[in-house]
Amino acid sequence: MIDKELINHDVVVPREKVSYPRSKYHWYHSITGKVAIYLMIGILIAYGVGSGAGLFEVNRISHEQWFKQAATNSQISSYIIRNIYTSVAVKSNHEGQVVTIETERPLDDDETVIQTGFNPADMLTLISTQTHNPAWLLLYDEKQGFIDTESAQKLSAIDEKDNVSALKRYYRGFATLGGKEYFVGSIPIVTSSGKLLGAIVSSIGERDALSATHNKLLKNTLFMLIFILGVTVIVVNWLVRNLFRPVPRLVQAVSLIADEKTDEVTPFQNQDDEIGELAKAIEKLRVAMVDRGYLQRMQEMAQKMEYMAYHDSLTLLPNRVAYRKSIDERLSQLSTQGTIFNLLLIDLDNFKPVNDTYGHVIGDELLIECSARLFALLGEGDMANRLGGDEFSILQQVNRDPIGEAQSLAKKVLEALSKPFTCSGHTLSISSSIGIACAPQHGNTREDLFAHADLALYTSKSFGRNCSHFYSYGMTMNPSNNLLFSQEIENGIRNNEFILHYQKIVGLNSNSTTKGYEALVRWQHPVRGLLQPHDFISVSEDIGLIEKLGEWLLYSACKEAAHWPLTKTVAVNVSPHQLRTMKIVETIRCALQESGLDPARLAIEITGSEQLDREATLPVLQAIQALGVGLALDEFGTGFATLDYLIIFPFSHFKISRTLIDVIDKSEDSRALVSMLVAFAARRGFNVTAEGVETRQQYEILADLGNERLTAQGYYFGRAADSTRVITELEHEKMETTCRL
Structure with missing residues (x-):
């Protein structure tokens, strides 16, 4: 007997399994992993030391050659200048390298050109011819620094932090001019009093050209490293495939089963040895766990739905x-x-x-x-x-x-x-x-x-x-004051006070296209105004007037739906009270004949508010199905609308109760239940509708399930509307479809 403890009743959750701690399996703990790691480390160390030493030596030799060549070009430049300009003197360091050129007048002034017969361009051409590389005569300006006499571009040393000071003395290193980098030798030009006039700069080549050998060696080194590592990977992969792979894979398979992850089929079952026998045994265990898990989930879902139903x-x-x-x-x-x-x-x-x-x-x-x-x-x-x-x-x-x-x-x-x-x-x-x-x-x-x-x-x-x-x-009771009185409901039917509103049912994988409508009865009461079904349906069932009201509802819905496009369906709610006799079958047949509605466009929704008597109801539902009419279990998850109904009775469609959809965006349990129900529907060939969709988030969660049999209805898509508005919506939809075509 149900007592007051029902209010505190909660869903019975199966006892959680005791999980024993165990060390996590890492690939690098396996024999394969250790072999691969040691092999890779050895190769990287040996190759790294060798290639590093080679690159270091190449860099050292290259820089020594660059500095010697820059010094030689500077000597050639100073020699040519002394031969052209007899008034020029030079100073050398202890190695004999010219480090300063002294002159009282700039080398590019008119008097010097007249006396020598050489202008700076001729001199630079001669230097370039001898060194086989560009040369520049720079003038010094205290504000702008060293400026090329021909291009008026600034020359800057890039191997020194203070690039201006670097060129004031004998300099060998990289410098930039005109956006290009050169390795240069630079000799400052000064007066006898030490005033800086400029510098003569000779290049040994651009950075890219000088580094070509170095870069080529580096590329070859990297290529060889990649090649060796690739060969190593192939060798290790061969070892895995032929020696070590089955054991760790099978250990992993057992671990996954222990963690209740049973989606992957056990590998190596086709091997004709002990490994193959072990794999087959593990696969049997996996299949048993899959069946057990499915039954357990169904049981948990049934328990939760049973609680929600009551x-x-x-x-x-x-x-x-x-x-x-x-x-x-x-x-x-x-x-x-x-x-x-x-x-x-x-x-x-x-x-x-x-x-x-x-x-x-x-x-x-x-x-x-x-x-x-x-x-x-x-x-x-x-x-x-x-x-x-x-x-x-x-x-x-x-x-x-x-x-x-x-x-x-x-x-x-x-x-x-x-x-x-x-x-x-x-x-x-x-x-x-x-x-x-x-x-x-x-x-x-x-x-x-x-x-x-x-x-x-x-x-x-x-x-x-x-x-x-x-x-x-x-x-x-005074009928004029009690809405639940039978005579008043009968008068309402006779006086056409009841009207139909329709709520659209849309597909979730077809741009929310309207699939059909559910017919919802309203009572336009002359005194109380527009009344909703909960104001009179339950009482109509209790006092025995639901058959008369249901008959009116069927005839009216079929008649109006017959004027809709042939692709649109209509769903009509039928009370379990109406399923106790075959009279409802004749009512549906007559409603279809009089309206001319295709039976395939009509769906009968059975509410879960009453328990269905299998002996009395099953023949009635089978007879309705024989008419070609669809059968839908409404409010699935509440009342008596539980999983066994989908097995016992010939339903082809069920509608997930709004109590689950209301919290689908807030509750993991609700999302899991809905996902499981949609998967169950796909597996068993049911159509399924989510009721009470009211928010964008609820819609997106349902749409992400990606099931073509899943439809939805609720305020998010629009409130229930009368027949006139439905016709307008359908005409508008037809025009949009025509325009797209």
């Missing part, structure tokens, strides 16, 4: 489905064991003004607080339920006196709910009205007890609210 997502109280199951169990015990019980229907007074004034967030907090207070009043074997909106019920187990015990509990409920509530800083005061029916005194069926308790609840509201009444024979 509990209200907001208050965590048992929901209407749990209420129906519990009251059926108690009625069964009443007939077999004589165990009596009471049904208390509780309706919050003035809840709607609070919700309208402060918003749904405050309203939800108030419902949660009310649920907590009700739960605190429950006794042994009692059960509190949230039936929907601001309506609650308590199934009270009677020990001795049903009337007295019900009065006592009702008094406590009235007192508890009349005390002020504090929600988000707001102090709120409400009250409650209670209707009581005792079993079997006031009925021995679920429908009778609910109807009689509802009459008593109406009486409490008529007496000014904040009170309780027992059902008594002769109690009646």
Whole structure:
């Protein structure tokens, strides 16, 4: 029997496995890894030492040659200048190298040119001819430094931090002129008093040309290193393939199985030796673990879905489905064991003004607080339920006196709910009205007890609210004031007060193209305005009017959908109450014939609010399927819509409950469940729809699953619209398609 402990019930999570610590397997601990590492290290050290020594020696010899050549070119330059300009003197160092040229007049002034018959260009040409490399005559300016007399470009030494000071003395090294780097020898030109006039610079070549041999050697060295390493890799790879590979791979396979990673097939099963036998044994273990893991995941998912099926997502109280199951169990015990019980229907007074004034967030907090207070009043074997909106019920187990015990509990409920509530800083005061029916005194069926308790609840509201009444024979309701009264619903059908709205169902892998619509009934009440299904569907089921309302819904939906494009489908909800007889099959057949709608475009959605009787329902669903009509299990994951239904009944489609989609962007468990359900659908050939998609993030998570059978519906794609608006949307879609073509 369901008791008050249900509210604290949580999903039973299988006991976690004990994981024993073990050292992580690294490739470099293997024989293959060690051989490869030692071989590579030896090659790198030997080759590195040899190539490094060679490069060092090449660099040393190259620089010595450059310096000698630069000194020789400088000597040639000074010799030619002394032969041309007789008034020029030179100074040499202890090695005989000319380090300074002295002259009283610049070498490029007019008087010097007239006396010698040589202009600077002729002199430089002569030097270049002798040295086979460019030469420059530089003039010194204190602000600009050394400037070429011909190109007016600045020459800068790049081997010294202070490049100007470097050229003021005898210099050998790299210098830049005109964006090019040269290795040069530079001799300063000064007066006898030591004033710097300029410099004569001769080159031995550009840096790139001088470094060509060095770079070629470096490239060859690197090429040889890469070649040797490549040969080493080939050798090591051969060793792995022929000697060492099977053992570490099989160890890794066992480790993966121990970590429950069973996606990879065990290798080396085709080897005709002990390794092959070991691989086959490991593969058997892997297959067994795969089957076990799949069954375990299905069991965990079933447990979570079972909890969600019987509990209200907001208050965590048992929901209407749990209420129906519990009251059926108690009625069964009443007939077999004589165990009596009471049904208390509780309706919050003035809840709607609070919700309208402060918003749904405050309203939800108030419902949660009310649920907590009700739960605190429950006794042994009692059960509190949230039936929907601001309506609650308590199934009270009677020990001795049903009337007295019900009065006592009702008094406590009235007192508890009349005390002020504090929600988000707001102090709120409400009250409650209670209707009581005792079993079997006031009925021995679920429908009778609910109807009689509802009459008593109406009486409490008529007496000014904040009170309780027992059902008594002769109690009646005023149809004009009670929306749940059967005559008013019948009048609504007869007066065409019910209308259909349609919510689009879109594909997730086709640019959100509309696949079809779900027909949703609304009641345009002449007094209360537009009413949603939760205001009248459940009561219609309880008082036996759901077949009449469902018949109207089928005929209307088929008639309107017949005018849509042939690619669009329509889904119609059918209550489990309608599946108890074959009458629904004839209703569907007539609706299709009268409307001319293709059966393949109609889908019948079966809600999970009631448990399906296999013996009675299965033949009916098979007959509907024989008409060519699709069958969809609605609200999968809540109510009685569980995994076994997909196996027992001929459903080709199921819709994931919005309770899972609501938190898919916040809960890893929800994402895992939805992913598992989509994978299950793909494996078993089901179409699947995600209900209640309201945000971009939810849409993207679902779209990333990449399943072509997956569709979605919800406010993110648009709210339910009437038939006129649907026709407009379809015409607009047709125009867009035509324009794209």
